[in-house]
Structures are given as structure tokens and as C-alpha cells.
Amino acid sequence: MELCDRNIAELRTLLDSKELSSVELTRYYLNRIEKIDAQIDSYITVCADEAIQAAKKADERIAKGQAKALTGIPISIKDNMCIEGIRTTCGSKMLESFIPPYSATVIHKLLNEQAVILGKTSMDEFAMGGSTQTSYYKKTKNPHDLTRVPGGSSGGSAAAVAARLSAISLGSDTGGSIRQPAAFCGITGMKPTYGSVSRFGLIAFGSSLDQIGPMAHSAKECATILNTIGGYDCNDGTSSRQEIDFESLLGKDIKGMIVALPKEFFEEGIDKEVRESVLAAAKKYEEMGVCIEEVSMPSLKYAIAAYYLLSSAEASSNLSRYDGIKFGYCMPHAKTYKERIERTRREGFGDEVKRRILLGTYALSSGYYDAYYKKALYIREKIKEEYNKIFERCDVMLTPTAPTVAFKRGAIENDPVKMYLADICTVTVNIAGLPGISTTCGYDKDNMPIGMSIIGKAFDDAKVIQVADAFEKDFIRKAPSL
DSSP: OOGGGSOHHHHHHHHHTTSSOHHHHHHHHHHHHHHHHHHHOOEEEEOHHHHHHHHHHHHHHHHTTOOOTTTTOEEEEETTBOBTTBOOOTTSGGGTTOOOSSOOHHHHHHHHTTOEEEEEEOOSGGGOOSSSOSOSSOOOOBTTBTTBOOOSSSHHHHHHHHTTSSSEEEEEESSSTTHHHHHHHTSEEEEOOTTSBOOTTBOOSOTTTOEEEEEESSHHHHHHHHHHHBSOOTTOTTOOOOOOOTTTTTTOOOTTOEEEEEGGGGSTTSOHHHHHHHHHHHHHHHHTTOEEEEEOOTTHHHHHHHHHHHHHHHHHHHGGGOSSSSSSOOOTTOSSHHHHHHHHHHHHSOHHHHHHHHHHHHHHSTTTIIIIIHHHHHHHHHHHHHHHHHHHHOSEEEEESSSSSOOBTTSSTTOHHHHHHTTTTTHHHHHHTOOEEEEEEEEOTTOOEEEEEEEESTTOHHHHHHHHHHHHTTOOOOOOOO
């Protein structure tokens, strides 16, 4: 078995038994990146020298018998999380030369365990997109079919894990940006409960929606990563003090659980093969002793509109800091202060980012706030109420992760409406601040992965992981042939 095919528990055993050093493992992954990533373009920045130095420190810690779960394990990081001294671009020309003077809390936690950071992965610009084709630097490809997108905005992280160019990865999820690329690339990705993982050092898109989470080959690995990066952080005003042991329910019987199947998620717009695969997974759960119960979420038809109003409004506020004065790209030779700001933002931002800034600014402007933004807030509360009502009776919910499998590059990226509608299965989880995990449940006629999502009530992350893990135990994934 190749090293890249081993899970992190197996790598942990090899490292702790001294059969393999972290330096050897890191060099193995760096060699794979050098040989394969030109086909995929999953990395924006590879930190080879820093990774080898980190691996040497990890080996010293292992030699002392002080290894933690992720000590010496190679990991990639989405390029919107700050790492001190390492370029962080957010996939944008605006931050082409930005070197953060500090690290995100999740990075500190990884480095405290002596995890090895291989580099920063490609992403849609400022996390705005569902294909990783709006990146200023790399148009990432799907490892299962290089003519297709890997999903987005964490497509670089998903592609890196799927192609075995990092053992695990961190992504961020604002409206499905971990779960949708996980589905497209045939891996597991989790958006934890809002506030359970610190957002300090994550470059903001939609502050009430953004959440950092893991991308790996299994729910069990996601739980291990979350136990490292999760927990309260005084630097994040939205951080929760409620403790979660993400691994606490792994391996426990799910017999007797009630799984909700929301009928609106299986209606028009969902590809037939996707629907059949998810319903087949529901049958599999029934064989495990789970009760499947059909439920309804009437507000789903308003979810896309509400999400894009809320996220764009927050984006228009968050991105106002990029003015060519404080940091980032600056248009030189401007004659006036106003011209510098205008031309910096015109040249520094891509089309999708400009589109969302305009939409958000419009929704917040005088005369339109009540008509649009306030109504979106009302829909947010209705979606929360519907989830709460369902979870009064049901343990978790099962849905498709995306309406289709990964689409062809260039197929719909130029049609914003179609791109936005592709988020229909994921955005409600962010709107309500709930935990959701995507795992592969089948393959279509072209052998492209199909993802299903398991959603739970707030801070019930361990149960969501437990249910996903139960399905994964008997499911055989197909690795991309690279």
C-alpha cells in the first residue's frame, strides 16, 4: 500500500513506531506535489523548506514520546487562513503580496501539535464561487476528471486530498464551500457548528456564516482534526464556550435513530442519479436499524435568495477594508485619493467579487434595506425554526450535498444564476449555524462521485460524525487514477 493511501491513524502508528520519519513522509508528499500538481493546480503556494523544518521538529517530539494526534502529519491549508510569514492571497490579486504578521488560531493549534503544513491551496477569490475557477492564480481541476471542476470555494483543498497531495486539509464553508467540493472530489468534508472552531485569522467573507472545517478521507479523520482545532478562543467574539468531543460517538450503534428525509431536497432540479444514490444510502441506513422519516422544509425555496442577500451584504462590509491604503494591492500613480481607491478596487477584485459587493451594497442601501436585507433576516429565522421543529423528533437529516455531480469546466461559470442555484442543498446549514458533513454515497455513469450530507442540530457534531462513519465503514471509495 502506498503511503498516500494510508489514513492518519495508520500514519500515526508508522511515525510513533519509528518505521517512518515525518521528514520522510513530508518529502514523499512534496515529491508527489512536484510530479502531479501541475495537472491539478491544487496549490497556490508550496512551503517546501518550512515543511521540512517542521517535520524535523515533529520527529524530535516523537522521539521524546510526546506525539499528539497530528504530530508529523502533512496538511494543506486553504489560502484564506493567515500563517505568519507565508503569503496568503485569498485567491485574489488584491492580496498578491500579502504576508501576514500573525497566524490564525487554527494554525497555532496545528503547530502546537507539530503538524506539518505543506502549503496553501487554491480557492475561489475571497471564497466567492462554487468551482475554484474564479481564482486569480490557479483554475483547479477535479482529480477524477481533469475536464471538470473540483467544486468550491475550497476546491484546492478537496483536490489536494483526493489526489493524495496532502494527507488532510483545512477549508472554510460559508454556504457549502467545504461540503460541495468534498462531494465533487469524492472525499469527506465537514462544516462544524458555528462558533465551535475559531475564525480568528480567517479572511472574512460572510462573518455570520463562515466556518473553518476539515477535509479528509473519512468522518473519523475529520473528528480527529476537529478535536485539535476546535474549542473556545477569546480572540473570536463569536466563539462558543460549549465543549464538543468530536470523537466521542465514533463506532457506537446507530440503531433506533430517526433520520429525516426532507422531501424538498429531492424534487425538481436534483439529478436522477444523485437522488437515487442518496435514497439508496437511506435504504442502507434502514438496514442498520435506523428509522427514515419524510419531513418538509417549506422555506427551502427562499434559501438561495436569503443566503446571497445576507452573505453579499456582509461581504460588502468586510471587503471595504481593501482600499489600496492599508495593505494589499495598490494602484500606483493615482492623482487623487478617490482615484486610488476606485482603481485599486477595480483592478484588484475579480468579476464575481465585484458582483457580490454591488449586490450587498444595494441590499443595505437606504430604501432597499427593509425590502431585501430585512426580509432575508426573516427567512433566516424561519429556516432555523423549521430545523428546530424537525430535530425535536429526528436525530439527523439526510440530503444530497449538491444537485449534480461535478460539472464541466466552463459549463456554467459564466451564468451566475445557475452557479448560485447549485448551492441549494448546502446554504441552509450555514444560515442556521448547524453542523453538516458530506461523504461519498455513490458514483454516476461516468464514475464521478456523488455526495450525501448529514445535518444535525447545533453542537450535535459528534452524532453527525457517528452517522457518517457508520455508512463509510462498508462503502468502498474509488481513488482517482493519476
